[in-house]
Amino acid sequence: MRTLWEQYVFQRGANANELWERLFQGRATRLLYIAGSGFDVRAQGVMREFIDSIKGSGAIVEDAKLILIGFAHYRLDEDLESLTEQNATRLAEIFSAIGSVETVSFRASDGDEDLSASISLRLGTDEVVNKVTTQTDIILDASSLPRVIYLALMTSLLNRLIPDRDAENALAANGVNFQVLVAEDAGLDSKIMAEDPSSEIVMVPGFSGAMQVESFQDLPLVWFPILGEHRVNQLQIMRSTEIPGEAEICPVLPHPSRDPRRADRLLVEYKEALFDSRRTPTSNILYVHESQPFEAYRQLLGAMRRYKESMEILGGCRLVVTPFGSKLVTLGVGLACFEMRPSNLENASYGVAIPHAEPTRYVVDARDVRESQPEICCLLLTGEAYA
DSSP states (O other): OOTTSOOEEETTHHHHHHHHHHHHHTTTEEEEEEOOSSSSSSHHHHHHHHHHHHHHHHHHEEEEEEEEEEEOOOOHHHHHHHHHHHHHHHHHHHHHSEEEEEEOOSEEEETTTOOOHHHHHHHHHHHHHHOOOOOOOEEOTTTTTTTTHHHHHHHHHHHHHHOOOOOOGGGGGGGEEEEEEEOOHHHHHOOEEEEEEEOEEOOOOOOOHHHGGGGGGSSSSSEEEEEOOHHHHHHHHHHTTTOOOOOOOOEEOOOSSSSTTTTHHHHHHHHOOOOOOSOOOOOOOOOEEETOOHHHHHHHHHHHHHHHHHHHGGTOOOEEEEOOSSSSHHHHHHHHHHHOSSSSSGGOSSSEOOOEOEEEEEEOHHHHHHHOEEEEEEEEEEEEGOO
């Protein structure tokens, strides 16, 4: 069966620089760059390399704007708070070489009225997506964004650029080049502790109907937890509040990995939460490539399609994905969910949901963040390359 990104553009390291220089060479550019002002300073290296490549390509920058996303509802140690402030200041300074800077805050409340986490995420996402007007190029840098935010932004921007996924050359997107950038260091990602997960489940915009629409509640549920280090508490909240006992569980593990023992350690870490308490058979495990997001996309999309087809005899199913993995795997998972989501939920026999138990506190040694030596990765998702 056809997939959207059957042919894809994915570059890393020096090849990403070469891609940017070819992509922007001597042409007029109207740029929207979206980044997070979190504590992860890897975003600075990504932005610096990108802007240097634009300058070197001889691009004519007609307009350039940086949307710097802030989020105030996370609790951080003093060192990480300081790193967050420094990162936001430095990102604005780097981008000022080619354009202007605007800050958007993903707020937790509106006046005296508290908003749910899902509504807050949707409002923030809509505010950013509405900045898309006449740009020729859109960049989403996931390096310093929480996974639920960059998943929401990526899928919403794709929905804006590709209103009809079945159209011929849908990925051409009227020539708008949409890139997702990330500074990959799975080792550092594994050291970042996500603590005190909220009991309130946040739903990625556009992926809530399968969990909330009444007509879907009696359909069998297939759960794909994407496993990553130090996320057992988040998984347990999800399992106890959203996943029925009779659900089919298909854990997703990173393999191949730069650390050949990583998948084994994750199996041990989640042994009680998934395999003992829910008696999940190891034959249900799905392995996806840690450093190849489009391969992760293909693996998960194929599994979701197989379950959809096999459960049609039961009237349909709910496909639920919870992302706890490293950034490249999570991006591939987001692409699979975007492609799998029904165009019209009312007439569909299945639904796709992305619920998440968002942590309220992150802990990592600030020295590990500063000393990280990531590799810059670039996913070109739409544009002239697909025309």
